[in-house]
Amino acid sequence: MLNKKAVVLLSGGLDSATALYVAKAKGYKCQCLIFDYGQRHRREINAAVKIAKKCGCAYRIIKISLPWKGSSLLDKKKKIARSFGSIIPNTYVPGRNIIFLSFALSFAESIGAAAIFIGAHAHDYSGYPDCRPEFFRAFRKVVLTGTKAGAGNSGIKIITPLLHKGKADIIRLGSRLKVPFALTWSCYLGGKKPCGRCDSCYYRNKGFKEAGIKQI
Amino acid sequence: MLNKKAVVLLSGGLDSATALYVAKAKGYKCQCLIFDYGQRHRREINAAVKIAKKCGCAYRIIKISLPWKGSSLLDKKKKIARSFGSIIPNTYVPGRNIIFLSFALSFAESIGAAAIFIGAHAHDYSGYPDCRPEFFRAFRKVVLTGTKAGAGNSGIKIITPLLHKGKADIIRLGSRLKVPFALTWSCYLGGKKPCGRCDSCYYRNKGFKEAGIKQI
Numbered sequence: 539m540l541n542k543k544a545v546v547l548l549s550g551g552l553d554s555a556t557a558l559y560v561a562k563a564k565g566y567k568c569q570c571l572i573f574d575y576g577q578r579h580r581r582e583i584n585a586a587v588k589i590a591k592k593c594g595c596a597y598r599i600i601k602i603s604l605p606w607k608g609s610s611l612l613d614k615k616k617k618i619a620r621s622f623g624s625i626i627p628n629t630y631v632p633g634r635n636i637i638f639l640s641f642a643l644s645f646a647e648s649i650g651a652a653a654i655f656i657g658a659h660a661h662d663y664s665g666y667p668d669c670r671p672e673f674f675r676a677f678r679k680v681v682l683t684g685t686k687a688g689a690g691n692s693g694i695k696i697i698t699p700l701l702h703k704g705k706a707d708i709i710r711l712g713s714r715l716k717v718p719f720a721l722t723w724s725c726y727l728g729g730k731k732p733c734g735r736c737d738s739c740y741y742r743n744k745g746f747k748e749a750g751i752k753q754i
Numbered sequence: 755m756l757n758k759k760a761v762v763l764l765s766g767g768l769d770s771a772t773a774l775y776v777a778k779a780k781g782y783k784c785q786c787l788i789f790d791y792g793q794r795h796r797r798e799i800n801a802a803v804k805i806a807k808k809c810g811c812a813y814r815i816i817k818i819s820l821p822w823k824g825s826s827l828l829d830k831k832k833k834i835a836r837s838f839g840s841i842i843p844n845t846y847v848p849g850r851n852i853i854f855l856s857f858a859l860s861f862a863e864s865i866g867a868a869a870i871f872i873g874a875h876a877h878d879y880s881g882y883p884d885c886r887p888e889f890f891r892a893f894r895k896v897v898l899t900g901t902k903a904g905a906g907n908s909g910i911k912i913i914t915p916l917l918h919k920g921k922a923d924i925i926r927l928g929s930r931l932k933v934p935f936a937l938t939w940s941c942y943l944g945g946k947k948p949c950g951r952c953d954s955c956y957y958r959n960k961g962f963k964e965a966g967i968k969q970i
Contacts, residue, residue: 602818604857606864626902633860636900640856641820644849648822673900679892684852684884686842 543651544697545642546570548590548597550582552722552742553700555589556712557657560699562593563715566653570597571642575634576604576612579728588721600641604631611726618726618736627665627737629726635668639677639696646694647685659700659708661741674698705745713751720754759867760913761858762786764806764813766798768938768958769916771805772928773873776915778809779931782869786813787858791850792820792828795944804937816857820847827942834942834952843881843953845942851884855893855912862910863901875916875924877957890914921961929967936970 544566546558561568570593572586583599590597609631610616619628635658642654658669667673674696681693700708712719724742725732732739746753760782762774777784786809788802799815806813825847826832835844851874858870874885883889890912897909916924928935940958941948948955962969 598821600819600821603816604860605814605816606861630902631860632863632901633856636856636859636896637853640849640852643852644820644847645822647848667902668900670899673896676892676895676899680852680889680896683886683892684889685848686846686883 542566543646543649544568544653544655545646545649545651546595546655547638547642547657548572548586549657550585550589550723551657551738552712552717552719552724553657553659553708554586555657555717555719555722556708556715557655557699558589558593558595559712559715559717561653561655561697562595566655568593568595568655569645569649569651570595571638571645572597572599573638573641574599574601575631575637576602578611578614578726581723581725581728585721585723589718592718592721598645602637602641604637626667629737630666633668635666635673636677643681643685643694651694653695653697655697655699657700658698659703659705661705665737671698671701674701704748705741706748709745709749709751713749759783759785759862759865760869760871761862761865761867762811762871763854763858763873764788764802765873766801766805766939767873767954768928768933768935768940769873769875769924770802771873771933771935771938772924772931773871773915774805774809774811775928775931775933777869777871777913778811782871784809784811784871785861785865785867786811787854787861788813788815789854789857790815790817791847791853792818794827794830794942797941797944798939801937801939805934808934808937814861818853818857820853842883845953846882849884851882851889852893859897859901859910867910869911869913871913871915873916874914875919875921877921881953887914887917890917920964921957922964925961925965925967929965 546568548554548570570590610618610628724738726736727733760777762784764770764786786806826834826844940954942952943949
């Protein structure tokens with residue numbers, strides 16, 4: 539019998555929500571991991587919880603401390619700069635996906651899950667090194683060499699269903715899978731409404747426009 | 755000018771203490787990371803703090819939560835089994851070194867450190883997959899592909915000075931470097947004195963005996 543348990547990294551944004559719905563559509567029984575890592579606001583954590591509940595999946599919130607900050611996402615004194623993908627933006631959190639994946643791996647191995655889903659994609663990896671295809675290839679080697687699950691078999695799969703997709707494609711896919719986009723939160727700021735100006739808002743709005751799908 | 759800052763993973767045992775003193779001897783300015791990850795007892799955390807202080811190094815205690823347990827080191831209801839290196843023991847914590855290294859990497863990148871020191875070694879990797887040479891080779895690839903520091907240069911070095919050494923060799927080396935062995939704590943249990951019977955006590959005592967060095 540195929541082991542169909544999966545751990546899904548859920549941030550509250552539309553990418554990871556789509557990754558969750560992809561996992562569900564593939565027949566995985568999903569357990570979501572949501573990180574409280576000192577973000578500037580709790581909006582995205584609350585969004586992630588709502589999405590997990592809507593999807594009917596179990597979730598855990600893992601609190602981690604990165605006291606060295608070093609990113610405008612963690613440090614309210616730093617202004618969030620815009621980059622449009624041309625450079626590594628100051629929203630880059632050193633080692634973030636490596637940390638998230640390492641917890642997911644520990645969790646997956648403990649519950650005997652077959653896969654980990656993460657919603658990283660092409661737009662991210664123009665800016666964030668830990669979203670690049672070569673990073674995920676390297677991390678897969680870590681799974682094979684550094685876990686009990688990896689010793690002697692194929693280990694736990696790291697599945698990146700959106701990796702080569704642009705934002706509009708992700709939105710089209712999510713729309714087909716009935717991802718509750720209205721529950722997702724993309725804005726880097728934590729206002730009552732999305733700011734509409736940060737990189738994250740910019741790509742979200744552009745994506746919906748290109749996909750020809752109306753935001754609710 | 756050579757960047758001589760290093761992050762050292764410090765557990766409170768004699769291996770990581772020796773790794774710290776190796777880093778110091780190589781001229782690195784060390785920042786120790788100590789993890790409070792739900793161990794059965796606080797003895798090793800207290801030991802790590804004392805060792806860092808004795809060495810004159812800065813340290814940070816990082817509290818992390820691994821609520822899935824899945825190891826006798828995290829779950830007091832489980833009996834700590836002995837293995838003597840023949841199988842993966844039930845003290846194995848899934849993904850532990852991957853998690854520790856990912857935090858160290860985030861920290862190292864944030865402070866511009868050139869290296870991370872970890873005291874894993876041959877005796878461990880007969881039992882723990884995340885102590886094997888091939889695991890560290892894979893993790894080095896993660897550093898190169900998944901960090902800003904790795905993009906375009908040699909990245910942050912993962913240094914494993916004890917990797918191919920046996921316990922007696924480590925104790926001889928530590929003795930030469932004046933590692934304060936009396937402050938270190940190896941026993942898996944948290945009694946007033948080491949139990950003398952768990953794997954960790956067994957290897958420690960055997961190592962001192964083989965090295966011909968008297969334990970204080």
